[in-house]
Structure formats: C-alpha cells, structure tokens
Amino acid sequence: MDPQLTTIGDSLVRSDERMLTGRNAAGRVWKTGFNGLDPAIGGGMRAGSLVLLAGPQGMGKSTFALQIARNNAATGRPVLYFSYEHDAEDISQKLLALEAGELDESDQVRVNNIRSIFDDLWVSSLEHRLESVPAGIEALSRMERYAHLLFVHRSTGTRTGIPAIQETIASVQEATGQVPLVVVDYLQKVKSSQTDDEARSTEVVEGLKDLAIDIGAPVLAIAAADKTALRTGTRMRASDLRGSSALAYEADVVMVLANKFDIVARHHLTYDLNNAERFKEWAVLTLEKNRFGRDGVVLQFRTRFDQGRYESDGSEVKEQLIDDRVFRD
Template identity: 80%
Template structure:
C-alpha cells in the first residue's frame, strides 16, 4: 500500500493503541517551558505542527528558541537545532550562562564573563575555569546532563536545504531512537532552488510544514521581519514576515516578539517616567495565529539578555498596547 495513503480506521487504531499504552497526549506535545504560553497553544507544540517565531532584530528570537530547545532536551527528549548564524561553542556558552543565571541568587552572572572564560589563553579545565563564575560549576553539571540530547547542525545558506534538513533529522532519529523536536534558526536562510524572495519563502515554509507532518513532531522556525515593515516604525505583526503570504498561511502557530517599550501606549510613559526604563526590560509575545486555541493573546516576559535568557514565567500585559511605535530612530 502507498505509504502516503491511510484510512480513518488505521488512524483510530493508532489512537486507541496510544491511549491503552499511556502514550496519548504527552507523546504528541512538546512543552515550550514558558509559563502561560503552553496552555494557550494546545498544551505545547503539537506533533506535525509548524510554529513560527518572529520579531525585530536584536529582540532575542534565537535566545527564546534555544531556551525552548534546552527545556525539551532537559526533559529527556532529543532536539535538533539547525543554526545558520551561530556555531556549537557559541550556543554552549549561552546555555552555560542561561543555567548559571537561573541558579545564582546573587544576580552576578553575566554572559560576558562566560565568554571571557572560553577566550582566555591560560591552560585549565572548563570546570576549573567556571569556578570563577557564580554557580558556574553547577551550570556545567546541568548542561552535561542533557548535552547528548541537544544536537546542533552548523547550517549554511549555500548547502543546507530541505533535503539536508530531512537527512539530519533521520540521522538524529537513528542516534536518539526517537524523533527530535526540530528548530530552524532561521527560515529565510534555508537554501532554496528559487531565485525570487517570495518563491523561496513559499518553497521553504511549505517544505518545513511537510517535514513536520511527515516526522510527526513540531518544527519551530525563526522568521525574519520584512525590512520595510521595520523601517516604517510599526509594531511587528504576522503580515510583516519577510517573504510570501504562505508563511502565515502554512504555519499552525505564529508568535511575534516586540519590545514592550516600543509598543506600549504613550500615556503609560507620560504619567510615569520611570516606566520607560522598566518597559525596555520586557518582551511582549503575541500569539498572532493559533490553530489550537484562540489567537490574539498577549503575554510579557522579562528579558535577561545579560545572562542569555528570558525569565520563563510570563504574565498578561496589563497596559494598553498600540500598533504604532511611539518613538522612531
């Protein structure tokens, strides 16, 4: 029988088997680990779904995606991270800073300190070097516990196409014994046979959606913003994704990050000047599209980019938000 063909009866049998063996919802949902977000998108990232994460440059999209990857690897589930802009050592440094920042109550951990440890020329083991960082040794132990579950693919726009992504997924499935969560950082860098920007985006997003369905696991892809949309000074929305309308159409969930300072209504700054600095330390996450629940939900997360992370507990935004940014550079 053609592998592309199935019957509803076969689907019912598979569902019944999962329920009888206790492999029901838990096996088909990957948690993001961000408080408040998972319940809004159907319990987490669902098998066969494509999730797009977008936002202006410099707002920590890669940090958010890596934190999701870490959360899943730490839970014992394999993750395959296609990194088009960062190598494995850079990501390792971010993970160490992330873990140390969460562990240390003194708030002294800094990403710059972790990086300097890797750059220093003196000869010493990594654990010995990390003794100078608050909770550094404990952070190394944490990363070591899940390090073999987090696979990093050094991807390039000249060779890593959809076929290469599929091949790497199969390789990880062989090594890990189960299908990984797939993270693509980022979508517009995936090699395509198309020359036109719109055609390239369509080919890649449709291909990633097909891969998610075929492997029955989520694909989380970072999407770049359209430069014109960013220059216009508007709050970034789903229709500002760089490329074709197929991006938002094919995705099951579209998440957009914005800096709270940029999109909060003016009166919150006018009557309390202190808010200006406070709001700069918060990112607003909008669920622009959601096939597994209601869209339009807005959460805020405190940014700790000095420690390479977000604080994982989100909350509802109480202030009024606007579509137009207040200040333009």
C-alpha cells in the same frame, strides 16, 4: 499499499493505542517551558505543526528558541537545532550562562563572563575555569545531563536545504531512537532553488510544514521581518513577515516578539516616566495565529539577555499596546 495512504479507522486504532499505553500526551506535545504560553497553544507545540517565531533584530528570537530547545532536551527528548548564524561553541556558552543565571541568586552571572572564560589563554579544564563563575560548576553539571540530546547542525545558505535537513533528522532519530524537536534558525537562510524572496520563503515554509507532518514532530522556525515592518512607531504583525502570504497560510502558530517599550501606548509613558526604563526590561509575545487555541493572546516575559535567557514566567499584558482596539487597564 502506499505508505502515505491511510484510513480514518487506522488512525483511530493508533490513537487508541497511544491512550491505552499512556503515550498520548507525551508523544504528541512538546512543551515550550514558558508558563502562560503552553496553555495558550494547546499544551505546547503539537506533533506535525509548524511554529514560527518572528520579531525585530536584536529582540532575542534565537535566545527564545534556544531556551525552548534546552527545556525539551532537559526532559529527555532529543532536539535538533539548525543554526545558520552561530556555531556549537557559541551556543554552548549561552546555555552555560542560562543555567548559571537561573541558579545564581546573587545575580552576578553574565554571558560575557562565560565567553571570556572560553577565550582566556591560560591552560586549564573548563570545570576549573568555571569555579570563578557563581553557580558555574552546578550549571555545567545541569547542562551535561542533556548535552547528548541537544544536537547542533552548523548550517549554511549554500548547503543546507530541505533535503539536508531531512537527512540530518533521520540521523538523529537513528542515533536516539526518537524523533527530535526541530529548530531552524532561521527560515529565510534555508537553501532554496528560488531567487525571489517571496518564492524562496514559499518553497522553504511549505517544505518545513511537510517535514513536520512527515516526522510527526513540531518544527520551530525563526522568521525574518520585511524591512518595512521595522519602522519606528509600528507594531509588527504576521503580515510583515518576509514571504508573508505563504508563511501565514502554512504556519500553525505564529508568535511575534517585541520590546514592550516600543509597542506600549504612549500615554503610559507620558504620565509616568519611570515606566520607560521598566518597560524596556520586558518582551511582549503576541500569538498572531494559533490553530490550537485563541489567537491575539498577548504575554510578557522579563528579558535577561545579559544572561542569555528569558525569565520563564509569563503574564498577560495589562497596558494598552499600539494598534490595540481596546484598553486593558
């Protein structure tokens, strides 16, 4: 019988077996670890779903995605991170800063400090070097608990297409005995046989969606914006993604990050100038599409880019944002 062919009866039997063994929730949902976001998308990222994360350049899309990857690896689930722009050492440095930043109450941890430790020429172990970083040793200890589950693939636009992604997933599954959460950073750099931007995006996003269904795990992909979406005074939408028609159709969840200062209604700045600096410290995450809950949900998270992270506690935005139809005040 064709392995792609099944009956609803077989599906019900498998679902019943998961529920009876207690594997149903854990096996079908991968939590992001961001409070407020998981409940909005059905408890977390669901098996077989394609989740897109978009936003302007410099808005911390990779930071957000890496934090989700770390949150899952820290729970004992393998994660495969396809990185088209950063190598494994750079990612390791950001993770150390993230861990130390969450642990240190003195607020002295910085990504630049961590990077300088890696770059210094004096001969010493990493553990000894981290003694100079607040909570550095404990951060390394925390990171080592999940480091064997967080796989980084140094990807390139000339070599790493859908077939290579499939092969690597199979290798990680064989090594760990579990299907990994897949993160693609970023979608428009995945190797494609097409030359036109729209056609490239269509081929890649359809391939990633099929892949998510085939492996029974979520695929989280960072998506680039069309240049026209980056003009001042506008709020980025799902329709602004490069190759938007295919991305909007295939994706199950589309999340868009923006700096709160850039998209808050101007009257919040006109009457209280102190708001300007305060809003710059916050990112707004909008659920532009959500097959597993209500779309249009708007959450805010405090950014700590100096520590390579976001604060994980999210809350609904109360202020009016540009393009909003109603006031939230």
